[in-house]
Amino acid sequence: MRTDLDAVATAALEKYDFSEKATITLVNVSENVTYRVDDRRTGRSAALRIHRPDYHSKAAIESELCWMDALHEDGAVAPPRPLAARDGARVVTIADERGQERYVVVFEWLSGRAPSAEGDLVPGFRVLGSIAAKVHDHGSSWRPPASFDRYTCDYDTALGPKAMWGRWQEGLGIGPSERDLLARLDAEIGERLAEYGTGRDRFGLAHNDLRLANLLVNGDRIHVIDFDDCGYSWYLYDFATSVSFIEDDPRLPELKSAWLDGYTSRRALSAEDIAMIPTLVMFRRLLLVGWVGSHHEYAAEAAGLGAGFTVGTCDLAEAYLAGEYLA
Structure with a gap:
C-alpha cells in the first residue's frame, strides 16, 4: 500500500464534510493514486484521487472538472460529480511527507461494475x-x-x-x-x-x-x-x-x-x-x-x-x- 500517501488522503478528508469515522482503502495506483472513502457514521462513500506531481496543473484539473460538469448538465454522458470541500474548493492542496504539494479531488462514489473484459467483448x-x-x-x-x-x-x-x-x-x-x-x-x-x-x-x-x-x-x-x-x-x-x-x-x-x-x-x-x-x-x-x-x-x-x-x-x-x- 502507498502508505506515504495515506497521510495525504487523511489530511484531505479533514477539509470535507466527513466524520471522524471515515476510513480510506487504496483502490488503484497508476498516474494518480485513488482511494475509496467510507464514512461509517453517515453511510456515505466517495472516491478520493491524489494527483501525480508535475503532471496536470491545478488549472488543468479544474478544467477537467469543468468539462465533466458540462457533459453531465447537457446529458451527453454521466460522469461522477466532484465534491466541494467545506471552503467550496473542488481541488484541494495537501503537502506530502517530503513537503511537496499534492492536488486532491473527491468524487461521489458511483455504484456499478465495469463491463466484463472476458467472453464476448x-x-x-x-x-x-x-x-x-x-x-x-x-x-x-x-x-x-x-x-x-x-x-x-x-x-x-x-x-x-x-x-x-x-x-x-x-x-x-x-x-x-x-x-x-x-x-x-x-x-x-x-x-x-x-x-x-x-x-x-x-x-x-x-x-x-x-x-x-x-x-x-x-x-x-x-x-x-x-x-x-x-x-x-x-x-x-x-x-x-x-x-x-x-x-x-x-x-x-x-x-x-x-x-x-x-x-x-x-x-x-x-x-x-x-x-x-x-x-x-x-x-x-x-x-x-x-x-x-x-x-x-x-x-x-x-x-x-x-x-x-x-x-x-x-x-x-x-x-x-x-x-x-x-x-
Whole structure:
C-alpha cells in the first residue's frame, strides 16, 4: 500500500464534510493514486484521487472538472460529480511527507461494475463507440471558458523528445534491434499523422482513455469515469485507447467493427478517418511502451507487462510496416 500517501488522503478528508469515522482503502495506483472513502457514521462513500506531481496543473484539473460538469448538465454522458470541500474548493492542496504539494479531488462514489473484459467483448465495444461519439459531439460544439486548460495529445507530446508518458526509447527490453524497428515505426506514424492533419472534423476535445475499465454499468445507466487524460487529440484515438494492451488480440477486427457500428450510428466518419485507425492504434501502443518503462516501478499494471510488452510491440510493428495490421 502507498502508505506515504495515506497521510495525504487523511489530511484531505479533514477539509470535507466527513466524520471522524471515515476510513480510506487504496483502490488503484497508476498516474494518480485513488482511494475509496467510507464514512461509517453517515453511510456515505466517495472516491478520493491524489494527483501525480508535475503532471496536470491545478488549472488543468479544474478544467477537467469543468468539462465533466458540462457533459453531465447537457446529458451527453454521466460522469461522477466532484465534491466541494467545506471552503467550496473542488481541488484541494495537501503537502506530502517530503513537503511537496499534492492536488486532491473527491468524487461521489458511483455504484456499478465495469463491463466484463472476458467472453464476448463485441456488445461492450459497440457501447464504447456510441459513447465516444456522444463525447466527441459535445466536445466539438461546447464552448469552454477562457480559463480552460487541457493538454494536446499529438505526436510531439506522445512520442517526441519530451513525451508526457515516458519515451519509448527508454522502454523495457529495448536493445539495438528493437530500437531500429521501433524507430522505423515511429517515423512512419509521424509521417501518416502529419498527412492526416488536425482538422476540426477529426481532432478536438476527447476523453483519451475510453476503455471498458472506465465505464460503470448500473442497471440501464452507464457512467463514464476517469477523465484525467481528457484533452485535445484525434477523435479516433479513443478507439486506440479502447484496445490498450490488447492490440494483438485476434478479435481486434471484430471489435473495431463493433466500435465503428456504435460510433457511426451517431457520428459520421470518412473512409480516410477509418483508414487511420491502424496508425492511431500503433501510435497508442508505442506511447504505452514509454509508459511501461517510466511507470513499472510503482504501477502494478506496467510492472506486470514488463519487457514482454516491447516484444509484442515489435511483432505488431513488423505487421504494421508490412501493411498487414488491421488491414
